[in-house]
Amino acid sequence: MPSIQWPALAQYPGICLIIGLALQSQSQVHALSSQTATNPAASPTAECSNSDQRYLQLASPGLQEATELLANRFGLQLVSSADVVALPVANNPTPACRTLPQWLSLLLPDHIGYRVIEDTLVLSAHLAPAAQTTAAITIKATPTASIDLPDEIFVTAELQAGASRRSAPELTGNHDFKLDREQLRQTGVRNLPAALELASGVKIENNRYAIIRGMTGRYQTIQINRGELPSLDPAGQNFPLDFIPLGILNSIDLQKSVYADAPGQASAGILNLDTMQLPEHDYAQLAANYLYRQGSNSSSTLQGYSSSSDWYGFDDGSRRIPDLLLHTARQGSLDDLSNTQRQQLGEAVVGDMGLYQAHSQSSGGLDISTGLSRQISNATLGGTLSFNLRDHWQNTWIQSTSYSTGTGYSGSSADFHHEDSTHQRSEHIVDLSAMAALGLDINDAHYLGFNVLWLHQSTHRAELIETQGKSEHDIPSNTAYRRALINWTERSLLQRQLYGRHQLTSATDLYWQIASTQTNYDRPHDLDYRYSSTSENSDYQLQLSPSTTNIGWRSMQQQSHSISLHLNRIYSFGINSHLLTGELKWGWESSQKQRHGYNLLYTYSGSDDLTSNSQLMEQPNPNDILTPELITGDASSSGFILQDTLLDTDSSTSLSGRFYSATQINRATYLLNDLDLSEHWQLISGIRREYNQMTAALWNTEAHAEEPLQTASRWLPSIALEYRPSFHQLRANYSQTVVWPRFNELLPVIYEDLDTRTKTIGNPDLNNSDVHNWDLSWQWKPLDIPLRLGSSLYLKRIHHPIEGTFTDDTEATDQASYSNYSYQNSPFGQVQGLELEADYQWQWSGQHFKIQGRYANIRSHVQQRVTGQQNTDETGSDSDVITETTTKTSDSRPLQGQPAYISALRLQYQPSNTHTFSLVYKRSGTQLYITSDRNDLPAVYQQPRNHLDLSWTYQLKPARLTLNINNLINTAHHYQQGDYHYLSYRTGREYWLSLDVGF
Template identity: 25%
Template sequence: MHRRLFFILLYVIAGTLQALAGPVKGRVADQTSHEPLIGATVVLEEKGLHDISGLDGSFIIKNAPAGTYHLSISLAGYKTLVKEVTISGDAPLNIDIDLEADHDKTLHEVVVAGKTNHATEGTARQIERNAPQVMNVVSGQAIRLSPDLTVANVIQRMSGISIERNSNGDGQYAILRGMDKRYNYTLVNGVKIPSPDDKYRYVPLDIFPSELLDRLEVYKALTPSMEGDAVGGAVNMVMKDAPDHLSVEANIGTGYNELFFDRDFLSFNKGAVNFKSPYELRGNQYNATAADFNNATSDYSTRRPMPNLIGGLSIGNRFLNDRLGVIIAGSYQHTYRGSNSLFFDTDKRDTLSGVVVTSMEKRAYSEEQLRYGLHAKLDYRINSRNSLQLYNAYMRLTNTQVRDAVETELSIGDYDPDKGNATLGYKTRSRITQQQIYNSTLQGDHRLADKLLLQWSAVYSKATQTQPDNTTIPLFGIQENFVQQRTNVGDATRRWEHNSDRDLAGYLNLTWNKPVASLPVEWKIGGLYRDKQRDNFYNNYQFHPQNLQAQYGVDFTDYKDIAWALDNPRGSVGSALNYTAFEKTGAGYLQFKVSASHLEVTGGARAEHTDQGYAMKAPIGEDNPTGHQVYTDVLPSLHFRFMPWDKTNIRASYFRSVNRPGFSELVPGPVVREEYRETGNPDLKHAIADNIDLRYEFFPRATEQFMAGVFYKHIKDPIEFTLQLEPRSNFLYYMPGNFGNANNYGLELDFIKYVKQFGIKANYTYTHSSITTPKTIYVRTAANNGDIFTSSADETRPLYGQAAHTGNLTLLYKSGRYGWDVQLAGNYTGERIVVVSQYLGDDQWQKGFVQMDFSLEKSLGHFGIFAKANNLLNTPMEVYVRKPYTNSKAIPYQSPDGRVLIRRDYYQRTYLLGARYKF
């Protein structure tokens, strides 16, 4: 009995002592910027209790008994702070701590930590908060910890942005606020770069390794000092800058695509490919023979691919008493990707009741990607008033692809799905696509007077793309009793294409701080001149088999053993893709920024003069072998930033912008693609847009935000591609046109919140757009022997590429004590039009999809290990037409849900494991 009372009394005493123990909690921040400091060690010295500050700078030490103690707070790069604290025991002790940066420290990790503040979350939020216009920023810190290896995949995490993917599922082009990729432009360190695309202006963002960036900025509203040809917005990649002291960062990793667990990788002898056609090697009068073409592109082999390999290295330092800063960074990515694709073709002469599906094609893509980027920057401080910067960048992406396809004819009489009989077509395509972007920019900043600043830039940029010996070899085949067999050889094609886009540009900006009516006003005046030269080359050779009766498996077993006869010895250069073009742009602007109490106003106007033209190299009966357009646009803009309370912005802005046609969009003449014909339109006009933004911004802490905004765009003469009857030839072409006016409006929400070790980033965008265009109606009636009648009707639809709903949700976990960073990122893109048809109700829609990605990193001092996994849900990309199929026989993979499946691609999951070093 006494023993039981003793234990009860001991339990009560222990509980009482526990009740007297109170937690010590608070936040650690930078003394100057007030940015939360992550990873600071907080120690209650007398008790040895400690914690590590979390993502929001917060810490908590539990179960501290009542008493007076010394609280020590330390973090590399900051002076250790020791405070005397008293814990009463009956209430938690709340204490916020500001640490002072320690500039006297010489440890390398301290120097690096101090410099990389330019890439932190707090810096990104500060830029968004203080910018004169609406913009969003992804920090270098967030990029490094994300699951993404390229800029194209990083940018999809931002509000209002979706991406267009390439054939292996990676992001390639950005779509801003539902505006197609043509409606935005791309900058590197604030300077516009040309595109390697063979037809358009927009830059493929998958060519840029994300690890070279300090941050990624997206401007959603334009000021007068910015170039005016963006309706959706402008993407600015801010590259790594020279650190204060010696900094070395390196990483290496390897991984695999799950797709090749189940099938082999198909490749060809890419090392022996001829990069120039006989036409280029021997001249336009040379009559080529089959002997001029080697069999490298048909020398196929199958194997399991090697593991993916990535690596990066960055070295930077300052010299000459810190006057000269140097950084050199490189990235290398060698990956094997692919997809399993299902493609259906339909009869374009649709009736109002449905669609006739004519064929089904199963495609297996095997792609080897070699991506590398080199980035070098020097900055030299001549004196306190003058400085120079030289930036050079070289990006290169080589994609070696084999597409192996088997087509089943579904609309002819011998197709019998029950017996497994069908007519087949085999088609194997070998292709190398090599894209390069080079940029060299020399800039100067000169303080002419205390209130007068002169800035200038001289820019040379060049983008190229090469597709040598693009080879397609078709074979006929049959299926009997579900057994498939190749038979005879069809006609083959071999194609050479290359293009270059060269920019010479000069920028000049003068900033003058001159008060007006006792209000501080910053005046800016300046302009640019750009000379752009475009050169495109295209040549196509057609072949037929020498032995038309040659049987696969009897007369040959390897494609490289097929004997060919050449049909067009001088090639086929009479194409709209064979042209030269130019564009000379001159611009000037006047901009002011005035601040008064809680209000900042930025405004002014920009004038841009465009002189644009083309000349076909080999016109064949074209009415417009050359073309020329000259026009001038005045682009006003006005931006308000109202700051009624601390940490709060209310923004309102208006700006006018333009969208110029791409060079190839003006060049007439047929281009025969694999699924359609296309041509340019010399009468195409540039689009003009009026843009309005309203946004509320709240930054509760340096790394947190809540933003809610609406936008509206009215576009005059938007440029859209549709299937149209080309008036000069009366053939049906996929071609650009201007279609009256279009409207686009939407809502954007951004949210970032950190609680101790956990964080959440979320955004959602609703976008609505509408454009009305004429469509063709083909009606087949039972009367009149089933003849087809045509008529026309207007159809209102969203703009090409615009998804009504997009969103991101990212969950983060960071343990400073144990060195873990974990991230789970989900992205949703709603359905959108990906092909605009000439026919009523025949537009092709991409189904909405969710992609889930994961990353983690474990820090081990200077070293760290990381892992990334992409496309965890293996979400397919699906395209459909909103009509039922009307075939008399059942069609594989089609469901009677009122929609016809046009395409379905599976990419599978990709895994990466690597190590990182930082000194």
Template identity: 20%
Template sequence: MIKWRTFCLVVLVAVLLSASVALPQEAGGIRGVVYDKDFDVPLAAAEVTIAETQERATATDEGNYVFGQVEPGTYTLVFSKSGYARRVKADVVVSPGQMTELSASLSGEFTEMEEFVVQDIQIGTGTEAALLDLRIESPALMDSISSELMSIAGAGDAASALKLVAGATIQEGKYAVIRGLPDRYVNSQMNNVRLPTADLEKRAVHLDQFPSPVIESVQVSKTFTPDQQGDASGGAVNVVLKGIPSERIFHISAQTGYNTNVKDAGDNFLSYSGGGLNFWGKDDGLVTQESGTNWTGAVGTSTTDEPTDYKWSFAYGDKFEFDDFTLGAFGSFYYERDNSFYDDGVDDDFWVYRDDLLTGSLPYPMTPRFSGGDPEENDEDDWTKWTTSLFDVTKASQTVQWGGLGTIGLETESHSLKALYMYTRDAKDEVILAENTRGKESLHIYWPDFYPQVKFDEPIPSAYNGLASPPLRNQSLVYTERTTETLQFSGKHTLDFFPDFGITDFFTLQSPELDWTIANSTATLYQPDKRFISNAWNIFPEEIPWTILGWDEGIYTQNDFGGGQGTTGNLYRKWKNVEEESNQYSLNFKFPFEQWSGEEGYVKIGFFDDDVERTYDEESFANFSDPMGYYTPAGWLPYWTDIWPQQGHPLEESYFDVGYDGKQNISAFYWMTDVPLNSYLKFTGGYRFEKTELEITNRPDVKPNGEIVANYFNFEWMQDGTVYIGNPAYDPDRPELTDTSFKQDDVLPSLAFEFKPWDAVTLRGCYSETVARQTFKELSPIKQQEYVGGDIFAGNPDLKMSALENYDLRLDFTPYEGSLFSVSYFKKDVTNPIEYVQLDDGINQFTTAVNYPKGELEGFEFEIRQQMGRFLSGLEGLSVGANATFIDSEVTLPTNELNSFKFYNAPAEPTRDMLNAPEHLYNLYLTYDLPDTGTQLGLFYTVRGDTLVAGSGVSAVGFIPSLYETEYGTLNFSLSQKLGDDWKLKFQAKNLTDPLIETVYRSDYIDGDVTRTSYRKGMEFSISLSGSF
């Protein structure tokens, strides 16, 4: 990597030197008239500023302004006057020896601008007004969120900002979902560069890693054009970073706050001995532990005082004018500590037991899922231990996030060059305490014929299995570090040494444009010593009768993981390291032209290549041969884990760990054209030729005796719906059994039109074809599980890529600046959608990925943005925005899966909803600017509808209904006040509704929803002070 970056630096320096000697050209100029938009009359004394040079001109009494000597190039003009909304005009081209005509109209209202205007492709994208212009001008259907709106909404990172976009939401707090299509169908980029990911489950970028201090805007393209990535099916999310300012800036900010759940926890905040995070969120290093001995370090939870939330950041930027070029730089650094806590969590595992399925009586009863025995075998002479999973959950996390951004750029009349480096580090210490006491206490509810209801202080009947559903205590200590690092070099060049030429006035080809990007990016995930322990509380009375309470008379026993692999143990410790590196380049040529009616279009061709290498390693240990299988304390409350480290619990290495190397190459060539037929109709279209290559090489564990562990499954569906699962011995002469490769070439067309009958009305339509890829994990048959006896995932080497046909139609109405009314229709037909199923042959059970035959998703989006001062002068400064998305989706189940449901007499429909596609999304926000006092208020309400997160499943022992996340809404409020010219004080209140975040089992064949998980996040309050100089 070091040599590669050195080479890139040499190339950058060489190009900078060659560009800096470009010869100056004859000056041009800019002139025009500034109007009052409300009365359509010239506006006197308006100020016009060229952002790049800071030259200023004042409009005359007739509204005229002029810049007589402007060097040829592309500029941004800012029109302003006290009491009027500023207007930004980007991409104003000045040609040698020519005067550019540019007029503007200002509305009689006030909108606060950002501290600076960013150059290059980022000019003006920090404000909502500029992004509305970008929305209208973009060849793709685009929605954006500016840093301006992010600040008002209190969006602390890219993930939070994305939730403000129509049709967009966030899965698990970090993955982008666009129009109901999850991460697989959404391409996330940074400055148009595709980033790697070290995610354990998905090939999806964690958007919560990119905080607001480094973000200029978040742009979402909802239609595919050939110059985009081929997997941008749901959309492409581009996080645009802040760039070089137009003038010197220095910005500092500090904030402190708290979460109500954390505050209420007080000195009962969950942690562990040695837990928490150091200042930089970096592990202190490995402690050498010897296999077969009792290891040091806490294995269970404890409590501590609640930590404090705070963050701070600073940024500095400047640019320097020279005779022939401009040099600029920008740098920022941020630091944040954040904490979360809840103690009202529920995690209940239910199913419809096979015996209840066989009765065929509807609705089917839902009972706790059990393992290790049968609740209906209640023999006082043969007590069998069997367990349920009805857990009450307490969870706490502490997070440290910090990073920096540095940009340097050089511009001449025809060339723009930029180098960017960004580094982010995110460390999280997560502690989970899950206790199952309800399983014992509610036996009579689910199995009344075998377990009659009794009170705590009453004797238990003799025929009552004392080991039935014992209380359980599970404790997890999870420390994780994530980093993202990217080094990017980019350039834009106007090849003006090519003269304009054409066929008379019918067609004129203008100077070609070239842009390029070279990037090296790395993402890592490091989990040192993740720990999980499970204990059962068993009651062994000396004589009958005994009481169900039993908290003071019993013993702890190890709740063995088992897992059908001949291994046991109830303490598990794991090291995991994932690293993914990407080397990427893109090269684009654009040939602009002017056609017969004077309209401008272009032809564009380009190349793209992204090489990704992924390394996955893990090492795990457990107390497989622990001589101390039980512990007799004073009662249930003294945790066994409190004295565990002082006892003799030797840990041994597990030989079922996963290690693999993965490679992915995506290469592409495309061509596209934008052809205006006249002033109101144009077409954009072309093809992208994309090649995908995936390789996975397995590195299986080797036992001390030299035996190579067979850590993979293969499976085959039978005609009757059952499945055969094979687990053959590892054959070193047949690596193809575990090593997987995949290749596919795709031709992806796109055709779009734009019809603009009036200046304020734009109708767009698009048809395109895109793809969705498998992940390394999904394609490899290697068995992966978080701990021995836990859920197993094994990939499918026969898994195919998904193909999508996309249809989009949007109508935008912008009657005046700052106003928008929009309606969109979209439809996506999916061939071979990738879904997860659970396979069970009665011995082995695991989850895998399969291709369903087809899927379909369609919906409508509605959006409005309105400045209310246009209707009533008393509402000047009040802006209202709202958007709503309604989604209808379904996938068709494959025949073999339907046969499997029928074989086990389980209910099944031929179709179901698509995973992670919410039924609807609503966003409503109000902002109120009071320029006379420097006060700004913001209110934001977001609603996500019911969303399918897991489809129904069936096995030899039961039927599990579909799992939905129920609808919930969040309300955020912000109030900021200027203190003089340089300082601003801000108060924020987030999640004021504090809704119940809940998943439920749902099916037409059970009696209503049954809770699977639930918790509340708590409300957040903060106060910050910032200064800009």
């Protein structure tokens, strides 16, 4: 295979490399052409009794072609410098079985040296001659992954700290985007979401969630070391990528086209995060950073109650639910308590409800990592340890509009048509993470590894919302209120993973892994209360009712267990004069997730003499109203009494209650064949059988057995054909995937989204979505110019797509509110897109320039069921309202989460080896955010936004200094609903300074 040449790099000292054209499949040996095989029955393993040897016959005198063939046979990727490409072989060896050092000593001229680093064979005149480096060789008999073009100009053969041996089977197919540990450092990005935005067709939502090819989290899979990362939020389905610190990662790998060896959920793609494992040598690394966010740091901020241990991310227990209250919730109601007990709980539940002005501090972080490696006889033993801390503040000022709780957009029966609100939101977030890994490599044939990963995030949020009711003509009404939201949230993940790789023969590898993951979510003493004013001249008074004042405790725990086996077998056979090679993969995967939690809400009711006392109810702090002397346990007494807030989420089924449990079981078996038909043609075919079962139970006072929500299985076929002429790569493939609904989409549990103020509730009747995926991709990497072009066409046909839809939840909560949404299946959806990529670099007067362009144009449409209202009486008198359900195809109505386009442009300027400047511009098109199934209620669309980041890196070994200025333009985040601004806010510019030192 030819290599991309970067001649401009040859003048620099050190080892200057040319990245070879990517090997097409991560676990395959490329086919030999008929010109390179004289014996049709020859096999890379059968011909050679020694597993370290390979049979080879050369037909070309060119050194480049010969070493490419040699690297393929030994399962290595080839990297060579410009001075190697045009050379002839030193000798023309006879066909035979030889080891890699023996072959190279015969092929290479005296002035060309080599080195094997990980799974890469490096050839360069800057290396010592082969005879001097033979003892340092480590040969990998296993096939290797393709290398995506790196995002930096300079790639050196220096082994970077943290490089680890491959211990997990990589997925079949091309890497659409891949960055290793060193490239992540060089790009100047400070978190994982920012790194992924360098990939084409990827958009990051809220600086934490990835949208791949315009498809939201339900259509993708995120894995760490090939184990799935579960959601950390009971109301969510995505894993927050900003939760993963870059310091623990060895590489990130994104594949948008998947085959039978990938999870069926990965319709849009799969993101795999590879953590630090067994290092090649000892290292230590320290990174400290300082972050200044405009309007957020060293500024006035809102704050609720703070415990003594909040500063390091843990509640000290003072917010915990009282034991008697939790016991009562599980056994009955507050009415079952004695008056004294109820009064005591009423006093305890109040806690500190005040909303205060405070002062934010500086933001920053600290990353520490180290690794050790020791050679013991024929084995290598080592491990890595890392710790990461991030502390950051965020103030956000938001403008929003929501429709009234009346009959909808076409007219309102309430005293206002819509509400205009101004928000001040303050957040203090502390992220802690630690990872420990141990690895044992025996003879490069057996690898055992053990990882422990711990993540913890705390968020202290306070928000003040001032709202004014408006008429349909935007005239202020008499209704206005002030709403306070105060909550403390802790999310944590603890994952233990044991895995291994065993080279059973020189052509057969066995991979296995066992993982256990525990996630916890806790939101104690969650406060939500309102002060209302009913006329222009009246003051604000605290409103006490379940719809206006709630004190809650929300908790979720989830246990996830997974086990998998993967067997890879390289084979070959002859047909006439052709020797065909390929790889056969078989795998079995099983996972079980068990989730349980509760959602407990309480409020207070007051006697008439107190609630009518305006002087009392106008006190701005609820603690001055709900005082101990005014709290009672007797409903007939004058005072305030604690009340249950029971939400009968679905009275038509047994799935109703404040406590819940759910279990998901997923099992899969697959068989995949990756065959090289010739030097230029490759065929991948496979089949996957996946079974999924979801059961759940909800209750108030008595737990009962879980009942089935959904049980289904699917056959998921895939096939791809690839053609690889010189400098080109053309691939066409088809695959079938399936979207299994997540816990939050099925369970009828109500949660409030803190960003949009909408209440979400699952739909137990939701069906899975079947997705048919067609892809056609092309890449061009010429040898003579430093240019790479790529394009991809894709089509996804989705049967019963799942979408979040506005709903009037009158049956669930006895009130109409179009700020609520649930999930529903549309009959059919289709997504089609075009992705374009271009990378070009050049050198002028010792200075290096690089430009990268990414553009994805996306079109989609959905058949939807729309509920409309019509008047059957044309006389103007009172009439019956008839609700009709119709199904229609609307090309103008895109699939939820689909932006019209995703674009990015990156410019890099490197005046010397020590300085690098980068400028990144990003923009996405209009995106459907929340759908609506009513003609009289508009959907919400996220509007296009410009984003510009600037970074400067100064490298002076062993230190690196990085300065980032993010969100330079500070364009507003804007969401439109009909004629109104659903949400509008700016996040401010960020200034990030980091010092990274490695030894």
